[in-house]
Amino acid sequence: MKKVAIYIRVSTQEQAKEGFSIAAQRDKLIAYCKAKSWNIYDIYIDDGYTGTNIDRPAINQLLDHLNAFDIVLVYKLDRLSRSQKDVLYLVEDKFLNNNVDFVSILESFDTSTPFGRAMLGILAVFAQLERETIIERTKLGKERRAKEGLWRGGGNIPIGYDFIDDQLIINEYDAMQVKEIFRLYSEGLGFNKIAVTLNKKGYKTTNNTKWSSSQVSRTLRNSTYVGLIEYNGEFYPGSHEPIIDKALFDKVADILSNNKNNKSNSKSKVNYLLKGMLWCGYCGTRIKGNWSSKGAGGPKYYHYVCYSKLKRPLHMVKDPNCPSKSWKMETLDGEVVEQLMQLPLNRDKIIQKYEENKQSIKTYEDKFLLEQQLSEIDKQINRLMDLYQDGKIPANKISERIDKLYQDKKKIERNLEELNSHIIEENNHDISLDEILELLGNFELIWAEATFEERRIILRDFIKKIIVTDKPKIEWNNKNLN
Incomplete structure (x- = not known):
């Protein structure tokens, strides 16, 4: 004689419905067992539990006793679960894997029969459809939140923010770390050196661990810090307050992009002298260093081009129809350096500035x-x-x-x-004033003997920004000029 475990579930809302009460289900299930001459091992009841998930005390107890009976019996399929995905999991992975059949009276669902096993295959199809529907619904929910400027939820909250009442709220202490990361990177430090600097200061990540170069890299690429919400490659204005201003974020994005190009072409590495200083005079976005070649293995041509012209990344594009052209790297570099050499340096201002700024x-x-x-x-x-x-x-x-x-x-x-x-x-x-004055008298010689990084430092000291149309228009830092 087969042993049967009867399972009964009723939610709070269903208790008053005719045919769904615990007593009604119990009577029908016991009568069915008598008609089949089955011996009842035990009756498991989840009273007041929803069928949307399977974390219920009675079903968990039943699963612990699977070796004690031959059949699990329910009045209706949705008594086991309202999710076909969960029904398939329980029947196939739990019951049948332990040589326990499953029977539902109302649907005549019996896994011990050929028809019941065929129904199990159909159930698997619907369970997969349910999974895909849940995934699609989740995607739509995340997309809707992004369009509304809300954090998508799930995963780690970006460091620098707390998640309070469904909103990203700036955490002043953690935000200080984010600002430090962007500042240091914009000034030329690499990921690893930034991580070392943060760890020396005792800073921690959101997981209370030390900073690593990969975490620094992810932070610098996170558009949340500039007030955007990114979803599936699209960027939407966020409802949260930005930690980093757009000018600094764009500058860092420009440096990251150039470094990526340089790394991928390390055998013929090129350094863009003016990276981070160039702005398109047509659309107003930044200009980056880039390269192209004619055919595989052909010579590479290095130039500067604005992000709008490249049409990527999307958050950097200001005008997809920007009329700008690309500028040859050698030509643009040469024109800027030529203007630099013609600058009238103000010795008196530099001496005065030196005396005023002995401290960092x-x-x-x-x-x-x-x-x-x-x-x-x-x-x-x-x-x-x-x-x-x-x-x-x-x-x-x-x-x-x-x-x-x-x-x-x-x-x-x-x-x-x-x-x-x-x-x-x-x-x-302190730095020697005599050394500074000596260098000022030999500016062209200094430039000729300077390394690439030293030349970059000189340019950053004298140039605020360079706006490029047909010719470069330089906004100078007047503190060192007549």
């Missing part, structure tokens, strides 16, 4: 930024306390947030203390 400007900017962040954290704590006192936020929600703010405050205070020590040490390493 960047160090003091960092100090000012840290002090601003301390002030902002104090303001956030005060705002949270005001909300709590006004009864607008419960104590259990405020305590965790305030604890996090105090932890951030301690980290900033430690970094500020280290920075103050660094300022004192830095002031003891």
Whole structure:
């Protein structure tokens, strides 16, 4: 005689429906067992549980007892689950794999018969359709959120933000790390050196681990920081506040793109002297270094071209119909250097600037930024306390947030203390004014003997930006000019 495990499920909403109550299901199932001369091993009941998932106490208990009976019996297929995907999983992977058949009275579904096994195949088709429908619905949901400017949900929240009430909210301490990464990379540091710098300062990622070069790389490529939401290659304006301004983000994207081209062509590596300084005079987007060749293995031709003309990446394109052309690298580099050599340098201004700036400007900017962040954290704590006192936020929600703010405050205070020590040490390493004046008198010689990176440093010191149409129009940094 076959042993049967009876399974009954009823949701809260179904309890009042005729035929779906626990008693009604029990009576029909027991009567069916008597008609079949089956012995009832046990009755498993999930009272008040939805059929949308299978995490239920009675079904879990039944699965633990699979070796004790021969058949699982239900009144209707959806009593097991409303998801065909879950039904297939339970019947095929759990019941049949343990030599337990499955019977549903209402649909005459019996896996011990040829018809029942055929029905199992049909069920598998519908389960796959259900999976694909869920995937498509998830994609549509993520696309809708992106178009509304909302974070897509799931995965790790980008460092620099907290996810509160369905919104990305800037975390001042973590945002400081993001700003540091973009600044250092724009100034020429590589991924690994940036990671080392962050780790020396005691910074941590969102997972409370040390920074790695790959994490730095991902951060620099994340368009969330410039106020965009990316989904499936499309970019939408986000409802969150950006951490990085667009000018810096575009500059970093330009450097990343050039570095990628250089790396992929390392056997014939080319350095673009003006990368990060060029802007298209037609559409206003940035200009990047690029190369082309005629045929496989043919000679490479190096030039500058604007992102709109390239039509990629999408967030850099300002005018798909930009009338700009490409500029030969040698020609544009030569015209800019020629203008540089004709500059009237102001010795008096440089001497005055030297006397005023014996200390590192960047160090003091960092100090000012840290002090601003301390002030902002104090303001956030005060705002949270005001909300709590006004009864607008419960104590259990405020305590965790305030604890996090105090932890951030301690980290900033430690970094500020280290920075103050660094300022004192830095002031003891002044550059000789005589050396500077000697170099100014031999500018052309300096340029001729300078390495590529040294030439880049010179250009960045004298040039704010270069706007290119037919000819380059240079906006000079006037601090070193007559």
